Amino acid sequence: MDINLPEVVAEVLAAFVEYERALVANDIETMNALFWDAPETVRYGIAEIQHGGEVIRQWRETCAPVPPSRTLHQTVVTTFGRDFATVSTQFTSDATPLIGRQMQSWARLGPAGGFTIVAAHVSLIPEP
Template identity: 40%
Template sequence: MTEPDALTRAAVRRAFGRYETALVDNDIPVLDELFWDDARTIRFGATEELFGYDQIRAFRAARPSAGLDRSLDRVDITPLGPDHAVANATFRREGVAAVGRQSQVWVRFAGEWQVVSAHVSSRPI
């Protein structure tokens, strides 16, 4: 691994950790901050297809805040250059017989890492 890759991986891991904390705490302002404010941003969830920052923001604001706790099984960060990376994670929720899967494309804009595309799904275990 090259030094730039290591720096990108560490920076995206920090951003991913901040996202994870905001997700389980339902910290909507931080979640909004971590998604790129653009009509091209996409988030596919377990039951929704959200196109554009405005739809993602509206979904977060309307989503129930209960039952968001989860435990991460694995997180892999793949740098694609100094300003781009992909994060993939698997997770579990207590009492749910499924493995959750999450993929995110992160891009650094003006020094800040933001998600431009995300996909969340699960599979039964």
């Protein structure tokens, strides 16, 4: 299996950057488009659990937006072949002294063969 093919890493990174832009802008339509719309999709948030694309979309309609001061640190993109990847990142903001951690699994399932988030986990911890 090919790990971290440069063109696939670039494709996943571009999708991740678009998701992050949408997250900070509270662009719910784009965030929803980048999550797989399937019952198998899972998102574990800081204080919530969502199973299924429909539940994730419903949650997004009522959740508080992330702070505009959100800043990413140590983002790592790892691709496996041409159709699966993980993106791990840490984040900080002026809303909390805690360190955020975010992991996403991406698969090539999206429109026109693009990457889509199939699982995500977000958590906060005290600074180590």
